[in-house]
Amino acid sequence: MKIYGKEIPGLEIGIFALVVLSLAYFLGSRTGKAAAVSVGDKDIKAGSLSYDLSQYKVLADRILEAVEGYGSDEEAIYTVFRKMRTTSDVLQLSKSFGSRGAWYSGKSSLAAWLAGDLNNAEIAEVNKILASNFIAFQF
Numbered sequence: 001m002k003i004y005g006k007e008i009p010g011l012e013i014g015i016f017a018l019v020v021l022s023l024a025y026f027l028g029s030r031t032g033k034a035a036a037v038s039v040g041d042k043d044i045k046a047g048s049l050s051y052d053l054s055q056y057k058v059l060a061d062r063i064l065e066a067v068e069g070y071g072s073d074e075e076a077i078y079t080v081f082r083k084m085r086t087t088s089d090v091l092q093l094s095k096s097f098g099s100r101g102a103w104y105s106g107k108s109s110l111a112a113w114l115a116g117d118l119n120n121a122e123i124a125e126v127n128k129i130l131a132s133n134f135i136a137f138q139f
Protein backbone atom coordinates (compact mmCIF):
# COMPACT_ATOMS: atom_id res chain seq x y z
CA MET A 1 0.00 0.00 0.00
CA LYS A 2 1.28 3.49 -0.84
CA ILE A 3 0.58 6.52 1.32
CA TYR A 4 1.80 9.88 -0.05
CA GLY A 5 3.95 7.94 -2.50
CA LYS A 6 5.72 5.88 0.15
CA GLU A 7 5.39 2.12 0.24
CA ILE A 8 4.27 0.98 3.70
CA PRO A 9 4.86 -2.77 4.01
CA GLY A 10 2.41 -4.69 6.13
CA LEU A 11 -0.08 -1.85 6.41
CA GLU A 12 -2.68 -3.62 4.27
CA ILE A 13 -2.44 -6.73 6.40
CA GLY A 14 -2.71 -4.60 9.51
CA ILE A 15 -5.80 -2.77 8.26
CA PHE A 16 -7.36 -6.02 7.07
CA ALA A 17 -6.76 -7.61 10.49
CA LEU A 18 -8.25 -4.56 12.24
CA VAL A 19 -11.37 -4.68 10.04
CA VAL A 20 -11.84 -8.41 10.64
CA LEU A 21 -11.35 -8.05 14.41
CA SER A 22 -13.73 -5.08 14.63
CA LEU A 23 -16.35 -6.95 12.64
CA ALA A 24 -15.96 -10.06 14.81
CA TYR A 25 -16.27 -7.94 17.97
CA PHE A 26 -19.33 -6.11 16.63
CA LEU A 27 -21.08 -9.30 15.49
CA GLY A 28 -20.13 -11.08 18.71
CA SER A 29 -21.57 -8.38 20.94
CA ARG A 30 -24.71 -8.11 18.80
CA THR A 31 -25.48 -11.85 18.78
CA GLY A 32 -24.72 -11.98 22.51
CA LYS A 33 -27.30 -9.27 23.21
CA ALA A 34 -29.88 -10.82 20.90
CA ALA A 35 -29.54 -14.16 22.67
CA ALA A 36 -29.81 -12.55 26.11
CA VAL A 37 -33.03 -10.69 25.26
CA SER A 38 -34.93 -13.85 24.33
CA VAL A 39 -33.80 -15.92 27.33
CA GLY A 40 -36.67 -18.04 28.46
CA ASP A 41 -39.78 -15.82 28.61
CA LYS A 42 -41.68 -18.97 27.66
CA ASP A 43 -40.16 -20.75 30.68
CA ILE A 44 -41.78 -18.42 33.23
CA LYS A 45 -44.16 -20.45 35.39
CA ALA A 46 -46.88 -18.25 36.91
CA GLY A 47 -47.11 -20.58 39.92
CA SER A 48 -43.39 -20.13 40.62
CA LEU A 49 -43.45 -16.33 40.84
CA SER A 50 -42.73 -15.06 44.37
CA TYR A 51 -44.08 -11.54 43.84
CA ASP A 52 -46.80 -9.54 42.09
CA LEU A 53 -45.87 -8.57 38.52
CA SER A 54 -45.73 -4.89 39.56
CA GLN A 55 -42.95 -5.76 42.03
CA TYR A 56 -40.67 -7.05 39.23
CA LYS A 57 -41.06 -3.67 37.51
CA VAL A 58 -39.93 -1.94 40.72
CA LEU A 59 -36.93 -4.29 41.02
CA ALA A 60 -36.08 -3.80 37.32
CA ASP A 61 -36.18 -0.01 37.90
CA ARG A 62 -33.69 -0.43 40.78
CA ILE A 63 -31.29 -2.37 38.59
CA LEU A 64 -31.47 0.21 35.80
CA GLU A 65 -30.75 2.96 38.36
CA ALA A 66 -27.79 0.90 39.60
CA VAL A 67 -26.18 0.37 36.19
CA GLU A 68 -27.08 3.43 34.11
CA GLY A 69 -24.54 6.20 33.92
CA TYR A 70 -20.94 6.10 35.08
CA GLY A 71 -19.98 3.06 37.17
CA SER A 72 -22.54 0.88 38.91
CA ASP A 73 -24.04 0.23 42.35
CA GLU A 74 -23.20 -3.44 42.86
CA GLU A 75 -24.79 -3.66 46.32
CA ALA A 76 -28.14 -2.49 44.93
CA ILE A 77 -27.88 -5.15 42.22
CA TYR A 78 -27.01 -7.89 44.74
CA THR A 79 -29.91 -6.79 46.95
CA VAL A 80 -32.35 -7.30 44.06
CA PHE A 81 -30.96 -10.75 43.23
CA ARG A 82 -31.10 -11.80 46.90
CA LYS A 83 -34.89 -11.38 46.57
CA MET A 84 -35.04 -13.93 43.75
CA ARG A 85 -36.41 -17.29 44.92
CA THR A 86 -36.99 -19.21 41.67
CA THR A 87 -35.74 -19.33 38.10
CA SER A 88 -39.12 -17.91 37.06
CA ASP A 89 -38.45 -14.91 39.34
CA VAL A 90 -35.21 -14.18 37.46
CA LEU A 91 -36.82 -14.70 34.05
CA GLN A 92 -39.75 -12.45 35.01
CA LEU A 93 -37.31 -9.81 36.29
CA SER A 94 -35.54 -9.98 32.92
CA LYS A 95 -38.88 -9.79 31.06
CA SER A 96 -40.08 -6.84 33.17
CA PHE A 97 -36.74 -5.13 32.57
CA GLY A 98 -37.26 -5.61 28.84
CA SER A 99 -34.96 -3.45 26.73
CA ARG A 100 -34.01 -0.27 28.54
CA GLY A 101 -31.59 2.61 28.50
CA ALA A 102 -31.32 6.29 27.67
CA TRP A 103 -30.32 7.57 24.24
CA TYR A 104 -26.69 7.93 25.31
CA SER A 105 -26.37 4.39 26.65
CA GLY A 106 -28.55 2.56 24.15
CA LYS A 107 -31.29 0.07 24.94
CA SER A 108 -30.22 -3.33 26.24
CA SER A 109 -31.57 -6.34 28.06
CA LEU A 110 -30.94 -7.00 31.75
CA ALA A 111 -28.29 -9.62 30.90
CA ALA A 112 -26.53 -7.22 28.50
CA TRP A 113 -26.54 -4.41 31.11
CA LEU A 114 -25.01 -6.72 33.72
CA ALA A 115 -22.44 -8.04 31.24
CA GLY A 116 -21.53 -4.49 30.26
CA ASP A 117 -21.42 -2.94 33.75
CA LEU A 118 -20.15 -5.68 36.03
CA ASN A 119 -16.69 -7.25 35.98
CA ASN A 120 -16.21 -11.02 36.09
CA ALA A 121 -16.00 -11.13 39.90
CA GLU A 122 -19.24 -9.16 40.23
CA ILE A 123 -21.06 -11.40 37.72
CA ALA A 124 -19.73 -14.37 39.72
CA GLU A 125 -21.19 -12.80 42.89
CA VAL A 126 -24.62 -12.46 41.23
CA ASN A 127 -24.42 -16.10 40.12
CA LYS A 128 -23.33 -17.14 43.62
CA ILE A 129 -26.37 -15.38 45.11
CA LEU A 130 -28.65 -17.17 42.61
CA ALA A 131 -27.02 -20.54 43.29
CA SER A 132 -27.33 -20.01 47.05
CA ASN A 133 -31.09 -19.51 46.50
CA PHE A 134 -31.13 -22.84 44.59
CA ILE A 135 -31.73 -21.10 41.26
CA ALA A 136 -30.16 -22.87 38.28
CA PHE A 137 -30.20 -19.76 36.05
CA GLN A 138 -26.81 -18.07 35.65
CA PHE A 139 -25.76 -14.86 33.95
Ligand SMILES: [Ca+2]
Residues within 6 Å of the ligand: 066, 067, 068, 069, 070, 071, 072, 117
Ligand atom coordinates in the same frame (compact mmCIF):
# COMPACT_ATOMS: atom_id res chain seq x y z
CA1 LIG B 1 -22.86 2.09 34.40
